[in-house]
Amino acid sequence: MTEIIDILEKEEPVLTLTEHCDIICENxxxxxNGICIDNKKVDLIDKRCLEKYDMQFGDTIRWSELKKLAFERVISPKQLATVCLDCQWRTLCFI
Ligand code: SF4
Incomplete structure (x- = not known):
């Protein structure tokens, strides 16, 4: 994950919001076979994020713009607990 974050920060790519496993899920x-065993839970979290961002699967967005949206619409207004309700890792994001 650290490697992925480095690439995102250094290369500032345009990302496509995907419904199923993506490059982050590769390993x-x-x-x-391209389907997450937690797909139901991940799908719910993805859809809550998309709703907050006014975006859809298949849309593209630059990494810095996505980070800005996440901060402005989820993190800053303290929506993380609601959006990431079912995520087993969410306590890490409150640190
Ligand atoms: S848990 Fe699922 S969504 Fe998360 S990285 Fe693994 S395959 Fe991808």
């Missing part, structure tokens, strides 16, 4: 043990 995850939960990725079974």
């Amino acid at each position: 995850c043990p939960n990725n079974i």
